[in-house]
Amino acid sequence: MNEEIEFIKDSAKESMQEAIKHLKKQLVNIRAGKANPSMLSSVMVEYYGTMTPLNQVSNVNTPDARTLTIQPFEKALIKEIERGIMNANLGFNPMNNGDSVIINVPPLTEERRIQLAKQAKAEAEEAKIGVRNDRRTAMNEIKKADLPEDVQKDTEEDIQKLTDAYIEEIDKIYAAKEKEIMTV
Known part of the structure; x- marks a missing residue:
């Protein structure tokens, strides 16, 4: 009993x-204005025909409170990463500098x-x-x-x-x- x-x-x-x-x-x-790598946890990237989470094909870092940088393991993935971020509909506008993708997190x-x-x-x-x-x-x-x-x-x-x-x-x-x- x-x-x-x-x-x-x-x-x-x-x-x-x-x-x-x-x-x-x-x-x-739910973001609070500060850049955080977990903000991109829902982003999926097409990698050799398979949808793969962003964190498995790149390193995501926060150099400062308003910026996210995504360093892909393969440079050929930059366009796919940008497309994945846009498709995730997070309200971010990714930019690339040829080596990495940069996202400026707008203030709320x-x-x-x-x-x-x-x-x-x-x-x-x-x-x-x-x-x-x-x-x-x-x-x-x-x-x-x-x-x-x-x-x-x-x-x-x-x-x-x-x-x-x-x-x-x-x-x-x-x-x-x-x-x-x-x-x-």
Whole structure:
């Protein structure tokens, strides 16, 4: 019986951690005005007939806060890299100097910052929904398990405390991202 309760709690905790991990991954893609190599994580380049992630055919660096440089492993890939960046629809205008591709990251307007903050909030809400769904699943498993009423209540309270803790963590992650986005 105790093993079953622990299994339910552990699986709920694991699922909630996955929601947090997913949120962090999604928030990395929301740029806050500073150049970051992960901004190009969604860019795919045609390499010998196969669509390949940009980071597998080149080095992506940030020489300063507003510039990304992409150094391809093969110079013949420069045109394909530029095409891949344009096709990714990230709002960047790549330029090449014959050896590498250079992207100047434009500063964000106030309107764009608000838009990005809303996008971050939507991602945080999705994570909260995921955590609440994990709570519901755990609660249903507790009800299915043939437990004494007091043990069932205690376990449900533990699951609720876990849920509250993860929701609070999501709020903290969102608040930090919002601050980063809105800082000029």
